[in-house]
Amino acid sequence: MKTDQARSKVVVGAAILSGGRVLACARSAPPEVAGRFEFPGGKVEPRESETDAVARECAEELGITVRVGARVGGDVTLGNGWAVLRVYLAELVGDAEPVALEHRELRWLGADELDSVSWLPADEPIVKALREHLTHS
Secondary structure, rough: OOHHHHHHHHEEEEEEEEEEEEEEEEEOOOOOOOOEEEEOOEOOOOOOOOHHHHHHHHHHOOOOOOEEEEEEEEEEEEEOEEEEEEEEEEEEHHHHHOOOOOOEEEEOHHHHHHHOOOOOOHHHHHHHHHHHHHHHH
């Protein structure tokens, strides 16, 4: 039996870790969420794995290569159930630094700085799970 989540689109995000900090990205659009922070990512394309989508989105949005790890947090339902957000831990590969190709601003945040930015509501449960991960790693 199929569930509603199985029929939902999947949106992935990347919690990119480096030096005990995570990368937070400020949206540039649409206007109602511009300036709010999120984890980079986007929709999983047909016939694409979730981890491949994370890597592709990081390359497109930030110009970086990442190694995708385990999930962080649980599924977050988006927009009246049209999609589910799944966030994965990721680490930078190589020497390239993230560049804000599609975002207004990028910030590296430690566990004690996670509340210093205004997160999108969908990312808040992930931030909570990530705080525990950053504190215990």
